[in-house]
Amino acid sequence: MNTTILLFLIQDGITNGAVYALLGLAMVLVFAVTRVILIPQGEFVAYGALTYATLAAGQTPGTAMLAMIMGLVAFCFDLFAARKAFRPKAILRAAAVDIAFPAIVLALTWGLAGRANAIPVNIALSLLIVAAIGLFLYRIAFQPIAHTSVLVLLIASVGAHLALEGFGLIFFGAEGLRGPAISDAMISIGQLQITGQSLAVYGITLALIVALWLFFDFTLYGKALRATAVNRLGARLVGIRTSLSGQMAFLLASVIGAISGILIVPITTLYYDTGFIVGLKGFVAAIIGGLISYPITAAAAIVVGLVEAFSSFYASNYKEVIVFTLIIPVLVLRSLAAPEVEEEKE
Amino acid sequence: MTQRWPIVVFALAMAALPLIPDLPPFWIVLLNNIGLAALVAMGLVLLTGVGGLTSFGQAAFCGFGAYTTAVLTTAYGVSPWLTLPLALIVSGLAAVALGLITVRLSGHYLPLGTLAWSLGLYYLFGKMELVGRNDGISAIPPLSIGSWRMLDAGAIYYVIWIAVILSAVLTTNLLDSRTGRGIRALRRGHIAAEAFGVNTARAKMLVFIYAAVLAGLSGWLYAHFLRAVTPTPFGVHASIEYLFIAVVGGAGYIWGGVLGALIVIVLKEILQSYLPLIFGGQGQLELIVFGLVLVALVHLAPNGAWPWLTGLLPFKRRPPRIDTTLPLAGRPAAEPPPVLLQLDGARKQFGGVLAVNDVSFAVGPKEIVALIGPNGAGKSTTFNLITRVLDASAGRITVCGADIASATPQEIARRGVARTFQHVKLIPDMSVLENVALGAHLRGRAGTVASMLRLDRADEARLLAEAARQIARVGLTDQIDQPAGSLSLGQQRIVEIARALCVDPVLLLLDEPAAGLRHMEKQQLAALLRQLRDGGMSILLVEHDMGFVMDLADRIVVLDFGTKIAEGTPEAIRTNPDVIRAYLGAAA
Numbered sequence: 051m052n053t054t055i056l057l058f059l060i061q062d063g064i065t066n067g068a069v070y071a072l073l074g075l076a077m078v079l080v081f082a083v084t085r086v087i088l089i090p091q092g093e094f095v096a097y098g099a100l101t102y103a104t105l106a107a108g109q110t111p112g113t114a115m116l117a118m119i120m121g122l123v124a125f126c127f128d129l130f131a132a133r134k135a136f137r138p139k140a141i142l143r144a145a146a147v148d149i150a151f152p153a154i155v156l157a158l159t160w161g162l163a164g165r166a167n168a169i170p171v172n173i174a175l176s177l178l179i180v181a182a183i184g185l186f187l188y189r190i191a192f193q194p195i196a197h198t199s200v201l202v203l204l205i206a207s208v209g210a211h212l213a214l215e216g217f218g219l220i221f222f223g224a225e226g227l228r229g230p231a232i233s234d235a236m237i238s239i240g241q242l243q244i245t246g247q248s249l250a251v252y253g254i255t256l257a258l259i260v261a262l263w264l265f266f267d268f269t270l271y272g273k274a275l276r277a278t279a280v281n282r283l284g285a286r287l288v289g290i291r292t293s294l295s296g297q298m299a300f301l302l303a304s305v306i307g308a309i310s311g312i313l314i315v316p317i318t319t320l321y322y323d324t325g326f327i328v329g330l331k332g333f334v335a336a337i338i339g340g341l342i343s344y345p346i347t348a349a350a351a352i353v354v355g356l357v358e359a360f361s362s363f364y365a366s367n368y369k370e371v372i373v374f375t376l377i378i379p380v381l382v383l384r385s386l387a388a389p390e391v392e393e394e395k396e
Numbered sequence: 397m398t399q400r401w402p403i404v405v406f407a408l409a410m411a412a413l414p415l416i417p418d419l420p421p422f423w424i425v426l427l428n429n430i431g432l433a434a435l436v437a438m439g440l441v442l443l444t445g446v447g448g449l450t451s452f453g454q455a456a457f458c459g460f461g462a463y464t465t466a467v468l469t470t471a472y473g474v475s476p477w478l479t480l481p482l483a484l485i486v487s488g489l490a491a492v493a494l495g496l497i498t499v500r501l502s503g504h505y506l507p508l509g510t511l512a513w514s515l516g517l518y519y520l521f522g523k524m525e526l527v528g529r530n531d532g533i534s535a536i537p538p539l540s541i542g543s544w545r546m547l548d549a550g551a552i553y554y555v556i557w558i559a560v561i562l563s564a565v566l567t568t569n570l571l572d573s574r575t576g577r578g579i580r581a582l583r584r585g586h587i588a589a590e591a592f593g594v595n596t597a598r599a600k601m602l603v604f605i606y607a608a609v610l611a612g613l614s615g616w617l618y619a620h621f622l623r624a625v626t627p628t629p630f631g632v633h634a635s636i637e638y639l640f641i642a643v644v645g646g647a648g649y650i651w652g653g654v655l656g657a658l659i660v661i662v663l664k665e666i667l668q669s670y671l672p673l674i675f676g677g678q679g680q681l682e683l684i685v686f687g688l689v690l691v692a693l694v695h696l697a698p699n700g701a702w703p704w705l706t707g708l709l710p711f712k713r714r715p716p717r718i719d720t721t722l723p724l725a726g727r728p729a730a731e732p733p734p735v736l737l738q739l740d741g742a743r744k745q746f747g748g749v750l751a752v753n754d755v756s757f758a759v760g761p762k763e764i765v766a767l768i769g770p771n772g773a774g775k776s777t778t779f780n781l782i783t784r785v786l787d788a789s790a791g792r793i794t795v796c797g798a799d800i801a802s803a804t805p806q807e808i809a810r811r812g813v814a815r816t817f818q819h820v821k822l823i824p825d826m827s828v829l830e831n832v833a834l835g836a837h838l839r840g841r842a843g844t845v846a847s848m849l850r851l852d853r854a855d856e857a858r859l860l861a862e863a864a865r866q867i868a869r870v871g872l873t874d875q876i877d878q879p880a881g882s883l884s885l886g887q888q889r890i891v892e893i894a895r896a897l898c899v900d901p902v903l904l905l906l907d908e909p910a911a912g913l914r915h916m917e918k919q920q921l922a923a924l925l926r927q928l929r930d931g932g933m934s935i936l937l938v939e940h941d942m943g944f945v946m947d948l949a950d951r952i953v954v955l956d957f958g959t960k961i962a963e964g965t966p967e968a969i970r971t972n973p974d975v976i977r978a979y980l981g982a983a984a
Contacts, residue, residue, distance in 0.1 A: 087507070191691045198698055201450050204507065205643050206694045208636050213687030220684075330515065337508045367523045374516040381509045382497050 057242045059359045065248045065317070067355020068255040071348040072310045073332025075262060076303040078339060078347055082279040083299035085200050086192055089207045091307050092329030093214035094180055096322055098308025099315035100222045102176040103229035105163060112221030113179050114152075114159035120186035121152035127189060148189075152182045169232060177308050184304020187214075188297050196296060197282070211326070218322035226319035229312065251313045258306065259348055275299060331358070331373060338380045350380075403565060410557050414550050424549045426665060428621055430657045431556040435614035437641040437653030438563055439607030444639065445647030446571065447603040448583030449499065450507040453514035454638045457608040459521055459630030460487040461615025466533040466625045467526065476539050476620055480613075487612025488605050495604040500597070514632050521627035532626030539620045552621050559617060560654065563610055566848040567650050570606075573847035573856060574840045577830055579603055581823050588821035590805040591783055592814070592899065593838035602844060644693060646700025648825075655702050663689070715827070715877040720868070722861035724839055726900045727812060732761035733796050736903050736934050737782065737813075742791035744777050744958075751777040753958040754791065759903065764925060764935045766945045768969075769955035770978060775938040776818050778955070779905055782936075783815050784808050796902070810838055814896035815905035818938070820888045824881025828872060828891055831880045833863035835898030866894040870924065886912035890921070897928075904928065906937040910944050922948050946970065954978070 073091055080088040097113050104111040125148035132140055155178045162175060191210045195202060233246025266272035278285040278295040286292055307329075311320065314328070335354050339347030354373060361372040414424060436454050444450045464486040465479040498509040522530045539546045539555060546552045570576050578599045581589035586596045619625050628634075637660070645656020667682035697704055737759040744752040752774040759765050767775050780786040782793060784805045793800050795811050803811075814835065822831045836859045842852030867876050870890045875883055880891055889909055896904055906925075910918050918941070925935055925948060939945045945952065946966040954962040954969060956978040962969055969975055 194695055195698070198694075201444065201507075201647075202643075202694055202698050204450070205640060206691050208640065209687045209690030209694065211687065212690065213684045216681065216684030216687060330511075333508070334512060337505070337512065368519070370519040371516050371523065374512050374519070377509070377512040378497055378516075381505070381512075 054241050055363070059363055060356065061242070061244065061248065063356035063359030064352060065251050065355070066314075066358060067352035068251050069310045069314050069328070070332045070335050070354050071351030072255055072258060072306050073329055074335035074339060074347040074351045075259065075344055076306040077329075077333055077336040078344060079262070079275075079306075080299045080303045081336075083275050084188070084192060084196065084203070084296045086203045086207055087200070088303060089204075089211040089326075089329070090187065090214050091303060091332065092325030092327070093211060093218060094184060094304045094307025094325070095311040095314075095328055096218055096222075096320060096325030097183065097214070097311070098176055098180045099229065099311030099320045099325075100218070100227050100322065101179055101308075102172055102312045103227040103315055103320075104222065105159075105167065105172040105175060106169075106230050107227075108164050108166070110159060110163040111176075111179065112217075113183065114156045116217055116221070117179050117182035117186065118152045118156045120183060120190060121148045124148045124186040124189040127194070148186070152186075155179055155182055169230060173232075173312055176312060177305055180308035181301055181305050183214075184300045184307075185297055187304075188300035192300075193293050193296060196292065215323055215326070218325075222322045224322070226321045226324075227315065228319050229315040231316035232313075247313075247316055254309060254313060258309070259344065262302075262344065271298070327370075334374065334377050337377055403561065407561050410561070411554070414553060421549060424553050426661065428549055428553055428556050430654075430661050431553075431560045432614045432618050432621070433638065433641055433657035433661060434560050434654040435563060435617075436611045436638045437645065437657055438560075438567055438650055439610035440638055440642040441645075441647055441650055441653045442567060442571070442579070443603050443607040444642060445649070445652070446583065447579055447600065449600060449604065450639070451510045451604075451607065452507055452632060452635045452639065453494070453510040453517070454607065454611045455630045455632070455634035456514045456517040457487045457490060457611035458615035458618065458634075459517065459625075459627070460490045460608075461612030462619040462625045462630070463521065463527045463533070463615075464612075465616050465619045466536050469537050470533055470535060476537060480616055483616040484609050484612050487608045487615070491605045491608030492601075495601050495608075499600045499604050510635075511632065514635050518627055518631040521630060527625075527627075530627060532624060534624040536619050536623045536625070538623060546620075549621070552617070556617050556621070559613060563613070564650055564654065567606075569850050570844065570848045571650070573852055574833075574837060574842050574859060575599070575602070575844050575847050577826070577834050578837065580826060580830075581834060584825075585821050585823045587785065588817065588823075589834065589837075591785070591809060592835050592895070593806045593809040594834070595806060640690060642700075644700060646702030646704075649700070649702040652700050652702035655705065656700065659701060715829075716860075718829070718860050718864040719857065720861050720864045722858045724836065724858045724862040726839075727902070732902065732932065735760055735794075736796060737936065738792075738794045739778075739782075740792040740794075742778065742781055742793055743789045744774070744781055744786060745789045750958050752781065752788075752955075755955065755958070755960050756791075757953045757960065757963060759934050759936050761934055762929055762932060763950045764929050764937070764948055766949035766952045767936060767938045767955065768940070768942075768945060768952060772957070773955040774958040775955055776907055777958075779815065779818075779907055779938065782808070782905065783813065806838075809899055812899065812902035813905065814899035814901035814903075816889065816892035816896055816907055816909060818907040820885065820892060822880040822888055822891060822895075825879055827877050828867060828880050828883070829860065829863055829876050831891060832867055832894045832898055833859050835866075835895035836862050839898075839900065863894075863898055866897045867891075869897065870894045871920065884912070886914070886917060889913070890917075893921075893924075901933060904933055904935045906935060906939075908938055908940065910939055910941050918944055 073095065077088050077091055080086055101111040101113045125144055128144035128148060129141070158175060159179065162171065187210060191206050192203065195206060231247045232250045235246030237244045266276055274285070274290045275295050275298060277290055278292050282292050311325070314320070331354055332351065335347050335351035338350035354376065357376055358369060358373050362369045365372065413427070436458060440451065440454055461483040464483040465476060468474040468479045468482065469476055494513055498506055521527055527533060539552060546555065571580065578589055578594035579602070581594060582596060582599055590596055618629070641656040641660045642653055643656070644659055645654065646652030664682065664686065667685050671681045671685065735758050739758070740756050741754045742752055742756070743754050755778060767778065769775055777786065781788045784800060784803055795808065795813055798811070800808060839862070840855050840859045842855040846852045864876065867873055870893055872887065872890060872894065875887065880888060883891065889912060893906065893909060910921060913921060922944065929935060949966055952964065952966055952969045953960060954975050961974045961978060962972045964972070
């Protein structure tokens with residue numbers, strides 16, 4: 051191996067690792083707040099990436115319509131939940147979030163699709179669409195069962211993953227798509243060539259990690275989310291609306307997922323079902339971080355990316371085996387140091 | 397389970413099914429698939445629904461079973477029947493290896509860990525030369541008896557369903573036994589189970605291996621049914637589907653696994669054959685509908701279909717009748733040692749908090765000692781030190797003269813120290829009888845295999861008889877068959893005392909036994925405790941009801957902020973100025 055390949059592998063590993071870090075962080079966030087193990091994170095990635103690529107290709111993505119329909123269903127759920135007392139303010143709020151928001155997004159999509167939009171416009175639109183889907187997904191699939199065990203939530207999560215993957219096939223077809231790069235710049239430092247796209251990946255990842263940290267440690271809203279994570283009932287008693295915390299977590303996770311997708315779709319071809327495996331790699335990082343620690347998760351994600359890059363060079367056949375068994379030594383260490391676990395309460 | 401006729405009826409019905417004239421052969425194939433899935437789901441019921449360990453890797457164990465027989469029969473010409481034990485052993489060994497790594501992880505780590513290695517194994521199956529990479533292995537010989545080769549689906553149907561019914565019966569037997577009570581305590585009562593001598597780590601490993609062996613059996617049958625194996629049916633999606641089957645059917649019920657397999661496989665079949673007709677051939681609509689149904693199902697019936705179905709039946713299972721005359725051998729009678737329990741400078745530090753600060757006291761034979769003090773004085777922590785739920789930071793604790801510094805909670809129970817908990821730790825969905833019988837765990841001997849084969853009945857009857865006697869002793873015979881969770885909190889505390897008595901203890905540790913009791917009940921409890929003391933037992937109790945304590949205790953130890961501030965007879969304590977200051981403040 052010469053230096054060029056080494057540098058290339060390291061760069062490739064870090065770029066992928068940064069994306070896994072984002073996904074891992076989103077999973078930690080969602081699990082901490084809602085106890086949902088977010089299997090559909092992969093769909094957020096695929097939806098984000100493919101919506102962006104479809105818009106860039108001048109077509110109308112079906113995801114906008116899906117967001118609208120999910121919004122309508124969510125509105126029905128909100129109406130049903132509010133059936134015992136007529137509170138016009140709550141219903142107006144529900145109508146604004148569940149109907150007006152996706153309707154505006156849909157209108158924008160119809161209006162803008164087919165034109166040669168600037169890249170930021172397409173990105174913003176993709177993010178809005180996926181954000182709406184993430185928000186309504188929580189409202190429909192998880193909020194009514196938020197009090198149940200982790201296992202039940204997990205099964206619902208798997209169900210959501212299967213359904214969204216099926217929709218993905220309908221919207222985007224079985225063919226893979228690629229999107230335009232955010233930046234075509236190219237910087238050479240000696241033998242090392244860094245593309246603008248990689249720089250964008252690093253920058254955005256870092257910015258998001260810092261933003262999350264600031265959000266959770268320094269804002270009242272972030273603290274409320276953390277409080278919900280520690281103790282749902284306690285959080286409710288002090289006036290935190292835990293359903294709102296859950297929606298917030300899903301909103302953030304879906305936006306982060308979509309950003310990751312948009313970041314990688316110019317680098318690799320994405321298919322409607324690629325998200326699952328990409329999401330799972332973020333997941334490996336999240337597990338290494340114990341589903342609680344953001345910095346360890348981010349560091350672990352970089353390691354996952356590097357291991358993947360190097361094993362695809364040395365033993366490409368066993369790349370996935372190596373990446374997914376990477377977690378086992380970590381689990382062994384964790385199990386040796388595992389504290390007494392409290393029992394499941396219902 | 398005394399009522400076996402539903403299983404016999406079911407077995408006969410299944411045996412008669414293929415004899416129906418003009419039954420489409422496709423139905424038999426479907427039934428075979430249901431049986432194969434039911435086997436795996438049954439293991440998951442035990443593992444996940446009962447034991448509380450969620451696994452995303454069951455399909456990988458099917459893979460171990462299927463590939464073992466595929467390789468041995470095709471490459472080495474071994475007879476399929478000979479590979480059956482090997483297939484089971486290989487999946488069992490794989491479970492031992494993977495279980496050692498993952499089973500200790502509780503909570504959400506376990507499902508995540510299983511997800512990781514099941515992905516790894518899936519890719520491994522697809523890349524290894526030995527198992528034919530992604531192409532798999534084909535031309536696997538069928539099962540045969542003599543010259544009869546089970547080539548068509550109708551022949552292997554019987555093998556599959558005999559395996560399903562046998563496994564269901566054995567699993568039901570296992571759960572309804574001494575070992576089974578230990579398993580059922582894993583999910584929601586492992587701390588209590590440990591305190592009564594159940595080795596929970598071993599019980600977890602047991603269910604993990606058991607579930608893997610059932611999956612291996614399913615894999616072995618699969619290989620000889622389809623006569624070809626590829627990695628796809630052993631991937632994560634298949635594992636998720638098995639979990640789904642168990643949840644749909646009812647994760648807590650063995651027959652829920654079978655029912656779940658029926659519902660899911662038939663539903664999938666219908667979706668796959670009719671959806672394209674309705675919506676045209678585009679896309680994977682069944683995937684969407686499947687996912688949506690899954691979400692809807694979890695919302696509407698999180699406990700699954702089986703409890704819902706059995707709830708509709710007009711007749712209920714009769715609880716077994718207990719013959720309370722059967723004796724259970726107790727502790728060999730011996731002169732009690734002069735000191736049962738001795739604490740010497742016991743100390744417990746949680747970070748910067750000193751919960752128990754160099755506390756020393758002793759409990760002698762035939763005495764009731766009360767440990768009192770304001771909230772946060774360290775009373776329950778002291779209990780946890782004595783029962784080895786917590787490690788002492790310093791000091792020496794001896795039980796009957798033996799140092800317990802390195803003992804496990806099970807060993808403490810074996811030495812004759814039984815306890816109740818401040819926060820009641822009963823298994824809410826088990827009956828009072830079964831909860832109490834858990835206390836007699838160490839006094840039974842029947843093991844796993846004996847339980848499965850029903851060789852444990854004599855042993856089990858004696859355990860249940862002892863449990864029923866202790867329940868009668870505390871006056872709860874009327875509630876004996878009710879689920880423990882349905883009792884009032886005060887009654888649940890009394891159930892805990894009955895459970896502790898089942899240990900046949902020399903020392904009984906009671907953590908706030910009178911909390912939540914009415915006046916009359918408190919008096920009955922006091923009378924019972926005096927009677928136990930006069931019978932030779934020593935009692936150490938934590939209690940806040942001063943009237944109760946002053947009336948009952950022979951000696952009182954007072955803790956305040958983790959430090960012992962007084963010890964003496966109730967009269968001496970009542971007038972002790974330090975105690976009054978601790979309870980009422982300095983001005984008093």
